[in-house]
Amino acid sequence: MVALVLVLAACSSDDKSKDSESASDSGGSSSGGTKLEMWTFNELHKTFYDEMAKRWNEANPGKEIQLSVSVFPYEDMHNKLLVALQSGTGAPDLADIELNKFPNFLKGDPQLLPLNDIVEPELNNLVKSRLDIYAKDGNYYGIDFHVGAAVIYYNKEILDKAGVNPDDIVTWADYEAAGRKVLDAAGVPMTTLETSDLWSLMPQVAQAPGKDDLQTADGQLNITSPVVSGPLKWQQNLIKSKIAILTPGGNHHAEEYYGMMNGGGAASVWMPMWYMGRFTDYMPDLKGKIVIKPMPVWKEGEPRSAGMGGTGTAVTKTSKNQEAAKAFLAYAKLSREGNIEIWKQLGFDPLRSDVWNAPELKESNKFTDYFGPDIFDVLTEVKGEIEGVVVNENTPAISDAFKTSVITRILLDNEDVDKVLSDAANQLK
Numbered sequence: 001m002v003a004l005v006l007v008l009a010a011c012s013s014d015d016k017s018k019d020s021e022s023a024s025d026s027g028g029s030s031s032g033g034t035k036l037e038m039w040t041f042n043e044l045h046k047t048f049y050d051e052m053a054k055r056w057n058e059a060n061p062g063k064e065i066q067l068s069v070s071v072f073p074y075e076d077m078h079n080k081l082l083v084a085l086q087s088g089t090g091a092p093d094l095a096d097i098e099l100n101k102f103p104n105f106l107k108g109d110p111q112l113l114p115l116n117d118i119v120e121p122e123l124n125n126l127v128k129s130r131l132d133i134y135a136k137d138g139n140y141y142g143i144d145f146h147v148g149a150a151v152i153y154y155n156k157e158i159l160d161k162a163g164v165n166p167d168d169i170v171t172w173a174d175y176e177a178a179g180r181k182v183l184d185a186a187g188v189p190m191t192t193l194e195t196s197d198l199w200s201l202m203p204q205v206a207q208a209p210g211k212d213d214l215q216t217a218d219g220q221l222n223i224t225s226p227v228v229s230g231p232l233k234w235q236q237n238l239i240k241s242k243i244a245i246l247t248p249g250g251n252h253h254a255e256e257y258y259g260m261m262n263g264g265g266a267a268s269v270w271m272p273m274w275y276m277g278r279f280t281d282y283m284p285d286l287k288g289k290i291v292i293k294p295m296p297v298w299k300e301g302e303p304r305s306a307g308m309g310g311t312g313t314a315v316t317k318t319s320k321n322q323e324a325a326k327a328f329l330a331y332a333k334l335s336r337e338g339n340i341e342i343w344k345q346l347g348f349d350p351l352r353s354d355v356w357n358a359p360e361l362k363e364s365n366k367f368t369d370y371f372g373p374d375i376f377d378v379l380t381e382v383k384g385e386i387e388g389v390v391v392n393e394n395t396p397a398i399s400d401a402f403k404t405s406v407i408t409r410i411l412l413d414n415e416d417v418d419k420v421l422s423d424a425a426n427q428l429k
Helices: 002-025 043-059 074-087 116-125 156-161 172-186 202-206 226-240 255-262 273-282 322-333 336-346 366-371 375-381 395-412 417-428
Strands: 034-040 065-071 094-098 150-155 191-193 244-246 268-272 290-294 311-315
Touching: 034 043, 034 074, 034 322, 043 065, 043 322, 043 336, 065 322, 074 094, 094 322, 116 322, 150 156, 150 273, 156 172, 172 226, 191 226, 191 255, 191 268, 202 226, 202 268, 226 244, 226 395, 226 417, 255 273, 268 273, 273 290, 273 366, 290 366, 290 375, 311 322, 322 336, 366 375, 395 417
Parallel strands: 034 065, 034 094, 191 244
Antiparallel strands: 094 311, 150 268, 150 290
């Protein structure tokens, strides 16, 4: 056992060396300056941080940083970070923490550094609901990459066949009526509904006015309320009437779905803005055919969007270079330049709403080539209507219940919505 531990320790050391060499080779760090270690679970995030570290060093002579970014598998990174913070040793200076994992890091006394001093000066420029999901007791602990604003993507070629103008679709009732026309005229469903993930359900639940969704604003289980049961009953009816079909592969990130949608298999899908990259990368045949619009609403005048998904970047309390870490984080994810680069490099809708009209965001790239030059007009239109979501330590369990049981029983097995939600509520409680 001792020999095995020594071997594993050596492997771990080698891995860390390789990670550091990788970060250095990529140009993300300079030969001198304050050393900052960062963990992430996404290779594209690392590429972004490396580039921003270069830009920081060029713009801040005398305050250079030497950034070393390590990429770990999703579960491994979050587990490793949690153990390091709980033990007080081995944690990096900065870390990316995915939205559904973030509540685990806010339990008790958070071992993450409050970021109010870098967030509050920029609050007027930021979509506040995207900061609130990483907050506790008045402190902000994480900064996201994007708004993740939910929008609806229409295949205009299909809608034109049915004589449907997407601008006339204001409510979900309008959407259902348009779906009947599409089904009759084009012979394809209006949309697809997920059974193994929450992207079809959560935008419709979260866009309801008020602060309640799967939980109430104060963290009480809320899944039996009309806010949740209403959209599920509506979706179940859409399946019965064949206006919608179950998503091939179970979710909108499945290869089966990409193939079906790319072939014109459905007339629309509602997903966050960051889903644009899935169209450009996996559904190339729809280039020039997809238009982006605000989501329909349950009642006119209600919010037309909600912020979905996210990664909160945090500074750890164990960091020996907290001020340097916070300064770099503010530059990378809060500054005007950083937000423009988030769009250019990652294709995300930036957290700063004041850059949505910036000329840099209209410059030609793969997204403007695919969707047209006015992508951010929709975001500007719904700027004050992007609802937040309730995220706390109960979020992972509730999410798992819906992904593994609730949605399947309702949409696939056609069980009674209220009974299924009551069963789930009793189990979760």
